[in-house]
Structure formats: structure tokens, C-alpha cells
Amino acid sequence: MEKRVVFSHKTLPYLLLAPQLAITIVFFFLPAGQAMWQSFRLEDPFGLSSQFVGLANFAELFSDPDYIQSFKVTAIFSILVAVLGLGISLLLAVMADRVIKGAAVYKTLLIWPYAVATAVAGVLWLFLFSPSVGILAVYMLEAGLSWNPRLDGDDAMILVVLASVWKQISYNFLFFLAGLQSIPRSLIEAAAIDGASPARRFWTIVFPLLSPTTFFLLVINVIYAFFDTFAIIDIVTQGGPGTSTSILVYKVYNAGFKGLDIGSSAAQSVVLMLIVVALTVIQFRYIDRRVNY
């Protein structure tokens, strides 16, 4: 007597997969393919004249010092967003996990920012920190702090990183909290009986057991920093001052939607796609080994 359920039907699995595959093909593979096709062409916005230019779009990009600079900006921005976002939300999750009174209130409040659209998050932080008129910026000026994200590249970077991290903390927090709650109490209690301090319990038991969650969030946060933050950049700094917050995805948007330069925009998105693929592969090959499942 066979115990397993056997589907002898040949086409049923494909049929069941079809809806998901169709979505993936229509919304991911086709656009990606089209971007690649267009990255080899030079076209006017209306598509009235279109010519094959080989790798010229890429050659132009890599001979542009601004584009090269944008890699550096993107690296700094993404590392800051991922590290700060993960660090702060892990801290908050550990705190929220310990709270006994009013835990639900804390958790709900911490999850709220996730419901805010990225562009709105940008507007909120801009209102707070806009020099001379922003509520917090006025206090900073009175306290004698020099703060001018309009002209100081570092200030601008701090502002967009703050906004981007704030937006993502809720998401990270949720996953960390779930991860923390799935760690068996008995392990931690046993360690406590053996006399391990809270810090030691965290680093030797909780953190390693949390590593699958951390790893998953790392991948998600890097992708978030690379792709989803462009609305914040667009609203807060428009890539300025100079080019100091001009990250790669913002340049894609700028060339495509503002400049209507489809060839260059497509070439940039192909480069961006390759970077994210490479990063994800690296993450899975090297960091994945150190994760305990």
C-alpha cells in the first residue's frame, strides 16, 4: 500500500504553476528582456527613429565620471541603509520581545511606518529637516548645529538614509520579532540557570538562531536600498547637492522619465540588474554558509 499521495497527471503540475509563471513572465521576464533589447538601441521618445548602436549606450555610461561616482554613492547609501536598518530594528525587536506591559501597543506603533508610502516618508522627513523652515531643523540651528542638506552632501546623505531606514524598520522589526519568538524559551532559560549574562545569552544563543532571519532581511534590505528608495531621493534631494545622493536607480528614473532617453535608461537598468544578481549570488554563496538553519 502506497502511503504517499501520487499525482500521476502529467499536465496538472504545469497547470497549477501556470498562473504564477504567467505573472513572472509578463511582469518580470518580458520587461527585463525588453530593457536588454532597448539597451542596444538609440531611440527618440516617440519611437519614430530607432537605430541599433551595439554597446554604445554602455560605453557612454562608463565614460561618464558621474555614472562611476554614482556607484560609490550607491554603495555608501546601501550599506548605511542595510546596516542601520537591520541594527536598529533588531534592537527594537529585542526590546519589544521583553516588554510585558503594553507590548501590543509598542508593536503596533512600530509597525505603522510600513503603511506609509515611500514618497510620503520622504515628504515627512523633508518637512522635519528642511533648513530654516523644518521643525527640527530650526531647533538644530538654535542649538548651533550646522545643518544644510541643500548644499552639504553629507547632510543630504544623512537625511535620505534616515528616511529610508525609518521606512524599512517596521518590516525588519516584524521579521525579527517573529524570529525571536520562535526561539525556544528553554534554551535561554537553561543558559540563564548556568549563569550566562543577558548579553552573552544574546550573542551565543539568540543571534545565531536568528541568523536565517537576519540573512533573509539582509538580502531584502539591499534590494530595497537599490530599488525602492528612489521616491525618497526624488522628493528629498533630487540626487543633489551636486551628485552626492544620486544613486543608480534614481539615474535610471531620471534618464527614462525626465529625459525620455530610453536607450540610456535601459542600459542603466541592465547594469543595475546585473549588480543585484551578482550581489544576491555572493550573499548566497558566502554568507549563506555561515547561517545556521
Add this chain to the structure above:
Amino acid sequence: MRATLFAFSIAGALAGMGAAHAATDINFWHSMQGALGERVNALVNEFNKSQSDYVVHAIYKGAYGESMNAGIAAFRAGNAPDILQVFEVGTATMMYAKGAVQPVQEMSEKVGDPINPADFIGAVAGYYSAPDGKLVSMPFNSSTPVFYYNKDAFKKAGLDADKPPKTWEEVAEAGRKLRAAGMECGYTTSWPSWVQLETFAAWHNTPYASLDNGFGGLGARLEIDKPLFVRHMTFLANMSKEGTFTYGGRGDASGGLFTSGKCGMFTGSSGNRANIIKTGNFEFGTSTLPYYADVKGAPQNTIIGGASLWVFAKKSPEVYKGVTKFFKFISSPEKAAEWHQGTGYVPVTKAGYELTRKSGFYDKNPGTEIAVKQLDADTTKNSRGVRLGYLPQIRDIEDGEMEQIFSGKVAPEAGLKNMVKRGNELLERFEKSVK
């Protein structure tokens, strides 16, 4: 939201069906929201009621950038609207889309109801004309940069509130006095690239780009690294250093610095007026843009911003007849004057300007005439406007470099050189792409 859209489209479809047997439908995509959107709707309704052969459907398609993208996408998909409102920086892109666009004057001549460019204010018609002087798009909502100042702050600083600074030197001097009187900021500007480079060049009758600022063809390249621009950038950088000029961000982000009373002087669009009245808690004055008195030919005229109406190609003669009729309607003296007085945009026609003046509007609303006066001139080859491809991106480059100049990180000369180099790379690319 979706439900209302759905209701609207049903209503639109029904209206279309009802009128189909008699009237020709004309789709008009625009970017006027809020109070401006209501004005557009009122204008269109009036036109629809005034005759029974055509029905114009005004449809809001998002901000300028979005509606232009939508129009282009619709064209590529084969169902372009009949009329599309396009902002001034998109002019070159539209103009070089031969085969996609129907030049307006040619259209009106073909249907036997010609639109005459001489009816329009010089700088307005100039901006939207082909090199042969024929209108390619229909002027609609035009604004131009003017100089605003806070009269209360001027009085407090011991300055004459009825004598605004005329030259840049006087602006710097007034800035020093304002700061000495305890103001947080002397002067700020909105739209840095539009005001401090494009308009600055026209106002001083100096070329912004070769080949008549691009009106002469696709081979035009930027010329903003010339001594006059270096002088102006150095001047502003020095003001920034001594604290009399505060950089307020790109686009119109700096408007708040003036309306909140932090800055005593401000260069911004003539369209800012209504907002300053509404949010500013002080008496303000309007004046002409500052200039350098020793530059020959200055002040010439300013150039316009805002948008114009473009007509797509390959529509039926009946549609073109209706579009021409609609354009004639909105540019009639009464309608043009009404639009100007109600919105703060400049009157695009001379007759609309005359009518407004005769009605005593300018006496009752001092300062509103400044913008028209700045534009009402015989334009030179340097002051017609700017006709360059990828202009939105070029402006971004210019804004970025100016930020580096004003913060003292880059020398004015080097910054301007960099703008020219990077801008020209884009212009070369544009030239190749439309061939």
C-alpha cells in the same frame, strides 16, 4: 478614486455616444490641477456650449512630466490624444518629433482659419515658433521670473520700500542691510537653472547656446562658460559666502523661505504671486529682474516658462477644424484676459494684455504688469528662448553644479565648464537620436 474614475469614464463615454452623431470629439490632455484645473474645465465647458459641432474633453493626466510620458506612450500605442499640454522644456522634444506632431499654424492655415503669430506677445510667440517664424504649438499658460521683495523687511532695514534694487550690486547691498537688521536670509531664488542661467542670458542679451540657443538647429551646444556667466556665478557664490544669498533648493522649493518671511528678496515665477498673497504675512512688492548695468543690451527681455498646447499628427481634418476653433476661442481677447487675471499667468496675446490694462486690473493689482512688460519686447536671437533637447536633464546638471559652486566646493569657472561638457554630451546624444 478608482470608482470615481470609472464613473467619469462611463459619463465620458455616454457623453461621447450622445454627441457622436452630430459633434466631433476632441481629447485634450492637460496638467492643470486644483484651482487651475477648474479654470480649464470652465473654459472647455464654455467652448462646448458656444457651438454644437465639437465637444472638447479636458482630461487631467498628472503633472507635466507624467502627462508628457502618457501622451508619448499613447502615441506609441496608436491612440494619441488630439491636444497635449507640454511644459516649455519639452518643446524641443516635441518639435523634433516630426511625423508625430501637427504644427499649429500650418494646421489652422490648412483648415482656412489661420492663427496669426503677430497677435501674441513677442517673447511668447518666439518661444513656440519654428525658425521660419511659424507657430508650432499654441501658447497657453506662460509665466516668467520676476523679482519679489518684502516691503516690511525693507522698511525695518532702513531701505526704501518703494525703490527695489535694480542691479545685482544693489541686490547684494540690500542683502547686507537686511542681514544687518537681523534677517536670517537676504536673497534666495527658485528654479536656479531657469532663472540664473536661461533667463539671465536672455535678460542680458547674451547667447545661452550656439545656433541661436538651438533655434537654428540640432548642432547647438551650450555656451554658458563665457565670462558673463562666470561673473554672475562668482557674484552669487560670494553672496552665498557672506551670507546675503541663501540657496533654497531646486525647482520652487525656496518659495517657502520668502513666504515665511525669512528671506527679504526672491526671484521666482510670476505665477507665485497668488501663493505669496495667501501665505505671506507681510506687504510685498514686485519688480523687474536684477541685471548688470554695464552689460550692453541689458535688460533685454525675460523668457517664459509654463506650457503650450501641442496637436498630434494624423488626425482627421474635422478634428483639426475643431482644434483650431478651440484655440481661437481660448486666445480671444476676453478669454485670454480672463485666464491671465484669474491665474497669474501672463496674457499670451497682445489684445488680452490691452483689454486687461484698459479694465484697470493693473492699477488695482500693482505688480501684476511687471511680467508682461518684461516679455513684451522685440526678441533678439539670444532672447527668444532655449530650444535644446534633453533640457530637463541639462537643468538637473546645472542645478547640481550650481550647488557645488554656491557651497564653495567648486570654483565658478570649473563648475560652468563642467555644465557645458556634460550638457553637450547630452546634446550630441539627442542630435543622434532624432536623426
